[in-house]
Amino acid sequence: MSTLQISIYRYNPETDSVPYMQEFQLDTQGRDIMVLNALEMIKQQDSSMAYRRSCREGVCGSDGMNMNGKNGLACVTPLSEVVKDNKLVLRPLPGLPVIRDLVVDMGVFYKQYESIQPYLQNDTTEPTMERLQSPEEREKLDGLYECILCACCSTACPSFWWNPDKFVGPAGLLQAYRFLADSRDTATRERLERLEDPFSLFRCRGIMNCVAVCPKGLNPTRAIGKIREMLLSNAT
Amino acid sequence: MVTNITNLGRSGLSDWLIQRVSAIILAVYAVFMVLYLLFHPGLDYATWSGLFSQTWMRIFSLLAFISIAAHAWVGLWTVSTDYLKQAGARFAFQAVVMLAIFVFLVWGVQVLWGA
8 A cells, every 4th residue: 555656757868769757666654755755765766867856845946846747846745745546647847848857957947037137226326234124115025035946836837838938937927026026126117118018927817827836835926917017007 | 028020019018908908898798788688588670770770889889899809819819929839820820810800890890880
């Protein structure tokens, strides 16, 4: 009963012409371990298995993957949450090019993140100490700054699948709003102008896959709605 | 910022607004039509023709036609840019959609004022 059937997407571009699914049996001894722990036990069986991991506690965002059809972080997802009928299917994050096994090329994801200029811009004279915020102003960044860029949301988004080069994606847009909402940032107008075209922001159809998968419980759809409100109130 | 030339408004914001406003107009028109048909169970040609001979109904209908034209264009333009990755095929699809919308719109005007 405690033997778990795990099916894992394998692809090594140097030896495989096409990707394939490899079956593994894993004795969890009845314990409800995390998916990452299971992967590590499998790596004992087959050391050629490639995946990314680092902090193993949902902080670094390295081990985003598709577990039984749903994106999430393997390190903070217990088997009991995803395993159905004693079976677990692990695939790389959908929509991004696979480098090897569960490792994807996040280049296009980072390029979109870069496009929203994720840093504070302020053209006023620098104060001697620091730019202060009231507690209320600081509160506006809650639910935005916590993003760890694991890409679970953007790779769960069909709009991002179809146009990853044009649509910024939920992760990038959440960060776009993080800087639009920041009282210390003065580049609001330029930021909004860059998002006004039919793709960058407006390719969002509001299906909320991003909200459903975010391992940090964040809400990119709400942030996108807020940016749209800002665009509307700035428009004539 | 993504450059667009086939999108008429060249702006995601205006597309978004057009889509919302036209949807509201179409919803009102649809509800009106359903209610009208419910309240006229034994509808005959004279009553139906009488409804459309009134100026307000022609204006209301034309507004709905223009809304459906705009709504269809924004929607299908979006679909084509999602799924048709080959530029030639996408442009051909958009041209066919545009032509169809134009024909239906002119035809609609002729039906409304022609009778």
